[in-house]
Each structure stands twice: as C-alpha cells, then as structure tokens.
Amino acid sequence: xxxxxxxxxxxxxxxxxxxxxxxxxxxLDMSATSPVLPxxxxxxxxxxxxxxxxxGSRTHEFGARAKKAVEQARLQVADVIxxxxxEVIFTSGATESNNLAILGLxxxxxxxxxxxxxxxxxxxxxxxxxIEHLVKHGxxxxxLDIDKSGIVRPEALKAALRDDxxxxxxxxxxxxxxSIQPINNLCDTMKDHDAxxxxxxxxxxxxxxxxxxxxxxxxxxVSAHKVxxxxxxxxxxxxxxxFTRPPLKPIMFGGGQExxxxxxxxxxxxxxxxxxxxxxxxxxxxxxxxxxxxxxxxLIMELDKLGAVYNGDNSSPFMVNFSIQGVNSEAAMVxxxxxxxxxxxxACTSSSYTPSHVLTAMGLSDExxxxxxxxxxxxxxxxxxxxxxxxxxxxxxx
Numbered sequence: 001x002x003x004x005x006x007x008x009x010x011x012x013x014x015x016x017x018x019x020x021x022x023x024x025x026x027x028l029d030m031s032a033t034s035p036v037l038p039x040x041x042x043x044x045x046x047x048x049x050x051x052x053x054x055x056g057s058r059t060h061e062f063g064a065r066a067k068k069a070v071e072q073a074r075l076q077v078a079d080v081i082x083x084x085x086x087e088v089i090f091t092s093g094a095t096e097s098n099n100l101a102i103l104g105l106x107x108x109x110x111x112x113x114x115x116x117x118x119x120x121x122x123x124x125x126x127x128x129x130x131i132e133h134l135v136k137h138g139x140x141x142x143x144l145d146i147d148k149s150g151i152v153r154p155e156a157l158k159a160a161l162r163d164d165x166x167x168x169x170x171x172x173x174x175x176x177x178x179s180i181q182p183i184n185n186l187c188d189t190m191k192d193h194d195a196x197x198x199x200x201x202x203x204x205x206x207x208x209x210x211x212x213x214x215x216x217x218x219x220x221x222v223s224a225h226k227v228x229x230x231x232x233x234x235x236x237x238x239x240x241x242x243f244t245r246p247p248l249k250p251i252m253f254g255g256g257q258e259x260x261x262x263x264x265x266x267x268x269x270x271x272x273x274x275x276x277x278x279x280x281x282x283x284x285x286x287x288x289x290x291x292x293x294x295x296x297x298x299l300i301m302e303l304d305k306l307g308a309v310y311n312g313d314n315s316s317p318f319m320v321n322f323s324i325q326g327v328n329s330e331a332a333m334v335x336x337x338x339x340x341x342x343x344x345x346x347a348c349t350s351s352s353y354t355p356s357h358v359l360t361a362m363g364l365s366d367e368x369x370x371x372x373x374x375x376x377x378x379x380x381x382x383x384x385x386x387x388x389x390x391x392x393x394x395x396x397x398x
Contacts, residue, residue, distance in 0.1 A: 026340045026385055031175055031203060031319050031376035037228045037280060040273045044230065047269035055266050056257065066268045073275025077222070077235055080206055080282045081213045084240075089258045090271055093234035094202035095126040097221035098169075100236050100261065101198045102130040104248035105167055106137070114166035118195075120144045120152055121361035122176075127169050127200055128357075144170075146361050150179035150312035154189045165195040172212065173203035176358040176374060177312025178319040180208065187216035196246060202226050202234075206281030207288060208316060215239060218246055224270070228378065229277030233270035236262075288379035292317040295377055295384055302390040306397070311359060311372055319376035323368045326397040332373055335392045339385055343374045 027035075036044075047069065055070045057063025074085040091097045102117075109115055117131055121143045131141055142160040144152055152170055161168075168190065173180050183199060190197055198219040201212055205220070206227035212220055220237040224230055238246050248261060255263035281288070296317055300308075303322055311321040323329075329344035336342060344356075359369045377384060 025338055026381070026383075028340045028375045028377055028381070028384065029343045030378045030381075031178075031226075031374060032343060033225045033231065034228050034378050035380070036225075036230055036273065037277060037380075039280070040229055040276050043276050044269040044273040047272050051268075053268070055268055055271075069272045070266055070268060073271045073278075076275035076279040076282075078237070080209050080278050081220070081237070083237055086259075087238055087240065089236045089238060089261050090266060090274075091234050091236055091258075091262055092232055093225070094124075094200060094221040094223040096262075097219075097223075097234055097236035098124070098126040098198075098200055099130050100248065100251055101219040101221060101238075102127065102167065102169060103133065103251045104261070105196065105246075106134060107249045108247040109139070109166040112166070114164045114195075115139045116142070116162050116165045118142045118144065118157065118160045118165055118168045118170075120146055120170055122146050122150065122174055122179075122358045123169065123171055124175055124200055124202070127171070131169070148362050148364065149314075150174060150177045150358075150362050151314060152181050152186065154182065154185045157186055158189045161190070161193050161195065165193065167196050167198060169198040169200070171200040171203075173201075173208060173316050174312065174358060175203050176356060176372075177321045177362075178203075178315035178376075179312035180204075180314050180316060183211035183217065184214055187214045190216060203316065203318075206278050207285060207318060209282075209285065224274035224277060227277050227281050228380070229274045230270045233267060233274045235274070284379070289317050291379050292377065295381060296320055299375065299384055299386050299389075302386045303393075306390060306393055309368070311362070311364065311368070318378065319374060321372055321374045323364075323371040323373070324393055324397065325367075325371070327371050327373075327393055328396070329371055329373050331396055332371075332393060335396055336389060339388050339392060340375075343376075344372055 051065055053062030053066035055066040074088045077088050078085040115138055117139055119127060119131055135141055144156045144160060170181055170186060172183060196218040197216060199217050200221045202221060202223045203226060205222040218239050223234040250261050252263055257263055257266060299320060306324050308322040308324050311323060333342060355369050359372055
C-alpha cells in the first residue's frame, strides 16, 4: 500500500513539473488577471491571521475593527472616481456586478413597461448572457454594430434609443482589443434620456478612470484582480440621481448585507486588499500610463517590421491585439512558451475554440481572427522581450 501511494505521489510530482511555468517566461496576459501588489498581500495577511473578525459582528471589538476596515476600503474604491462611499456595493467581481446591474433592473423595467436594452456586440459574456436571459422574459435588445475600429459611434447609440429603453450597457475598455470607448460622448448622447447607463470597467478602473467620473454613468462594474488586487472581490458602483438610489433589486437572497442588494458575509481580507489596490492605483495612474505607453511603443516598433496589423483603434496603453499575415495565434502561443505568456482572446472563453465574438463583430477576416494575439502588461512589467518575441513570430510566417 505504501509503495502504491509513493508511486502515485511521484506521478503527481512529475505532472506538476510538466506544467510548472518556466521561471524565465515573462507574463504578458495582464488582461486576464494580474499579480497582487506586495503591500496589498501584506495588508491582507494581517486580516487573514490577526484581524479576522466578521464585519457584521457588532458585539465585540473584532467585528468593529473589521467593519471599520471595510468602510475604509469602500472609501478608497469610491475615491478613484469621486463618488460617495455609500454608492459602492462589494461583490465577488465584475461578472456579479454586471449581473446585478442588468438583472436587478428587471422588476423596475416590467413595472414601468420599459423592456428595451441597448448594448454592443463586443461586450463581455458577463454582460451579453444576462441580457440574453432577459430576452427570454420579453425584453428586446438592440445590438449596436461595430466596425473595424472597435469603437462605438455615439450617433449609432442615439439612433437606437427609444422611449421604452431602460438600460444602455457599453464597456469602457474592451478586454480583447483594448479599444477605449468614448464614454463622455456617449454620456452626452444620453443626457436627455432617462435610461440607465451601465459601464463594465473591469479593464480600466484605477488605470484609465477619468471618463468614469462622468456623473451620467449610473452603474460601473469593477474587478479587483484587474487592478493588482486579489481575485474574488469587486464592486458595483451605483450613482444616485438627484439623491435617489437606482431602483435595483437583489438577484440573490439570504441577508441584509450591502444595503440589502448583495447578501453574504463580506470577505474582509479581500475587501481591504481591493481598497488598498485602488488607493495605490489612484495615486499612480498617470505614471503607470506613461510607463505602459513606452512599453507599447517599443513592442509596436518591432511588430511593425513584421507587417503586423492592429485589431482595434484608440487602444489602452496596457495592451495590444495584433495579427501578422501567415502567423496562426495557436502556433504563436506554443512557439513563445518559455519566452512570454500571451493569449489569443478572453480568458473566460479560452476553453472554447469558436472564433472571437469581438473580432467577428468588428468584421475582420477569418484569417485575421485566427492570427489575433493579445499581449497585455502592467506598470510592474520591467521589460518585454520584444526582440525574442519578434524573432519567434518571424519564424512562423508562411
């Protein structure tokens, strides 16, 4: 029996070594997730090991200190775009926040006979699928067309708005192309309409936050792990209109936490880590953008020599999506193992081999989509091995 267990243990170790990442590989998939800042880990450890109270416990000092820490984190998240901390609802991440913003309006929409939603064909599945769920319950959807730029045209939004439009949901920075949507222009388009405006800001919050400060944006979805905080926590920011909270209803039940909108015990260590990550991002955003842009310019300089075409205009300084004629993305990712960890699309659908719905909606050719590679980095990325990446891609050209 012991020999059998020993053999099994050795097999597990061998398999582990097979998938263990090369220590020289540079991680360039920050759009999927990012490492947690060291100071954030340090603070979280304190709340895991020492200040482990439940923020909902009101009978002792452990709970009181946890509650105080949560409220401090709420303020730090709110300060990124200058909202009141009471407008921050903690969730498990942007996916849950998207669901709450979209499905939470269902009761209001039905009561006021407003069953029309406007969105785009390039949204994250965490937006498209909740909307598809509402369609099964009698809602109508207008999907705005997107051209090769990957940018939403405000005039297209204006044409789509109807008297019964209850919600407009348009992401800020696309998770595949990095294209930045003109949030201020879209807000201007909606200024005389009472539809609620939801923005999935998972890729931009804390890094490209300026336009999110526009008070016409009603709902903002955020994930901590995209802003160098921990996985498993995020927020829905819901702005008041004339001091009135948006008419959201909970989509889960079981407690009165988070203003009765999101039940469940708050994960205090994750929440305080999220808060600190937002605070650090808020203080360093300008410098981070400048550093990220320098990395991008250097990479593009080498890609241009290979005849790369770029998928999406006005893209984030933190990522680039490109295609090179004759280079298949799957082959490129294999070729770059040991050099750089890149991707060919959204991590949430990477197990699916269907073409990117984002690039398809942009009207790109099948060959261009099959060759699309996403490279994304953070301000903590010291150096991208641009020459090595370019050399490997050059070898793949057929």
